[in-house]
Amino acid sequence: xxxxxxxxxxxxxxxxxxxxERGEWTFQIEPNQIRPVCEFLKSHRGYRMLSNSTVVDCYxxxxxxxxxxxxxxxxxxQRLRLKCKIGGEQPEISSVSMVWxxxxxxxxxxxxxxxxxxxxxxxxxxxxxPDTWEGHPLRKDYPVTGYR
Amino acid sequence: MxxxxxxxxxxxxxxxxxxxxxxxxxxxxxxxxxDGETILSAKPDxxxxxxxxxxxxxxxxxxxxxxxxxxxxxxxxxxxxxxYVLAVEKLLGLAPPLRAQQTRVLLNELxxxxxxxxWLGTHAIDIGAMSVFLYCFxxxxxxxxxxxxxSGQRMMTSYFRVGxxxxxxxxxxxxxxxxxxxxxxxxxxxxxxxxxxxPIWKRRTVGVGILTKxxxxxxxxxxxxxxxxxxDYDLRRDEPYSGYENYxxxxxxxxxxxxxxxxxxxxxxxxxxxxxxxQAAENMPDGPVRxxxxxxxxxxxxxxxxxxxxxxxxxxxxxxxxxVPPGEVYQAIESPRGEMGYYVVSxxxxxxxxxxxxxxxFSNLHVLPRxxxxxxxxDMIACIGSIDIVLGEIDR
Numbered sequence: 001x002x003x004x005x006x007x008x009x010x011x012x013x014x015x016x017x018x019x020x021e022r023g024e025w026t027f028q029i030e031p032n033q034i035r036p037v038c039e040f041l042k043s044h045r046g047y048r049m050l051s052n053s054t055v056v057d058c059y060x061x062x063x064x065x066x067x068x069x070x071x072x073x074x075x076x077x078q079r080l081r082l083k084c085k086i087g088g089e090q091p092e093i094s095s096v097s098m099v100w101x102x103x104x105x106x107x108x109x110x111x112x113x114x115x116x117x118x119x120x121x122x123x124x125x126x127x128x129x130p131d132t133w134e135g136h137p138l139r140k141d142y143p144v145t146g147y148r
Numbered sequence: 149m150x151x152x153x154x155x156x157x158x159x160x161x162x163x164x165x166x167x168x169x170x171x172x173x174x175x176x177x178x179x180x181x182x183d184g185e186t187i188l189s190a191k192p193d194x195x196x197x198x199x200x201x202x203x204x205x206x207x208x209x210x211x212x213x214x215x216x217x218x219x220x221x222x223x224x225x226x227x228x229x230x231x232y233v234l235a236v237e238k239l240l241g242l243a244p245p246l247r248a249q250q251t252r253v254l255l256n257e258l259x260x261x262x263x264x265x266x267w268l269g270t271h272a273i274d275i276g277a278m279s280v281f282l283y284c285f286x287x288x289x290x291x292x293x294x295x296x297x298x299s300g301q302r303m304m305t306s307y308f309r310v311g312x313x314x315x316x317x318x319x320x321x322x323x324x325x326x327x328x329x330x331x332x333x334x335x336x337x338x339x340x341x342x343x344x345x346x347p348i349w350k351r352r353t354v355g356v357g358i359l360t361k362x363x364x365x366x367x368x369x370x371x372x373x374x375x376x377x378x379x380d381y382d383l384r385r386d387e388p389y390s391g392y393e394n395y396x397x398x399x400x401x402x403x404x405x406x407x408x409x410x411x412x413x414x415x416x417x418x419x420x421x422x423x424x425x426x427q428a429a430e431n432m433p434d435g436p437v438r439x440x441x442x443x444x445x446x447x448x449x450x451x452x453x454x455x456x457x458x459x460x461x462x463x464x465x466x467x468x469x470x471x472v473p474p475g476e477v478y479q480a481i482e483s484p485r486g487e488m489g490y491y492v493v494s495x496x497x498x499x500x501x502x503x504x505x506x507x508x509x510f511s512n513l514h515v516l517p518r519x520x521x522x523x524x525x526x527d528m529i530a531c532i533g534s535i536d537i538v539l540g541e542i543d544r
Binding site for chain 2: 021050052056074077100105113126129138
């Protein structure tokens, strides 16, 4: 894939793994490289839209969180998925909201529902739940009650 | 939740618009800072409808999730059904039969028409045109009756299944659709004659709430809102699914990016949807509506009563669900509001490990302060209507 080649030349240490499954490209990115990688993909490879960003909780394995970014390039009609594995007691990763403004709310939603802090985010507050809510409900170890 | 900020200057006033204001289309709260009637800043506050659907999906089988997807967007449940079902089919590597695909396209475009009619009606009533609202709901009623005919439900249809449709459409379905399509374009032109060249309508919409192309890309705005700002991208044409590449239709694009341009784009989309529905209804192929995939697709009701194997499969699918090979997919489709995407992660069991709904209204609402800041309070009403938000979809 040409994007992978270009990315390897620009940020040689960024890609840990990559592959194409069911017609969708996924790159595993070194977490502390996410911001330069996103800046590069936006300015040099035409990925001008961050279509969404979310997290998969792989509890109980460690590092447990996989931050997922779905990018879209309108010119080549190409979609790209980036993934970063993070873990620890206080999971945190660089914010990409200065690369794409849309990441602002996506990251607030992740912070709200998964409790991941985004370094450099301008306004990291809960967005869907009240400020007084305890815990982060989309984590796999969040206690669920009720009928199953 | 947004704080009640202390006004920056002694002249400004903080006004809470919503969550029950009729023009906020659900429960959206806007914290506005006003100087007289001019909006200095606007902060959308969402979350009043948060139902935790993404979390609930993890507890259900793949089959049961379909009914949850209905409830995300109450104006086009079939579009949500389709997007989820396509994502699971992509995971399974399963292709539904041609007849099912074409019926899906037909119903999907009908629900786009129904959704755009609600948008047009409520947008018009926000700005002050009463009769368009009544006309639009009259037309939408007929579409809901068609949905009821095929699925037995008016709103929460849950009509699509992994591998096809829930039921064979009844014989009166296609004649009914053709009858509706016969008179609908004329009605549509009637609404246009009420609004498009109406001087009051134009004064309220032309040049109001301008969204630039750069902002639209930066905020991940999609759908008609983005196309009115000059982004020539439609998932039906550019990343076709369900055989959309076989239909002839145009993608309306405007460059002005104001409320009026968004109105024109959606009106033209209604005409294009009519074209697609006509093409789908015209040459509907014969054949089954469910793929041959025992263990995943429910067997025919009749066979279940006579064949032991069908009964066993039915029992197994309903009680424990079907297993999906591990992996992840992101399936995006063009909903009436923009790019709707389902990111489904499977760990190989009968329950989805993670379902993320990329809802178009969420990103589209994010850009609202950019549209309204510096303009009058009454322009805010026009802006909210023009981006066509559904709060159920924003909060999920």
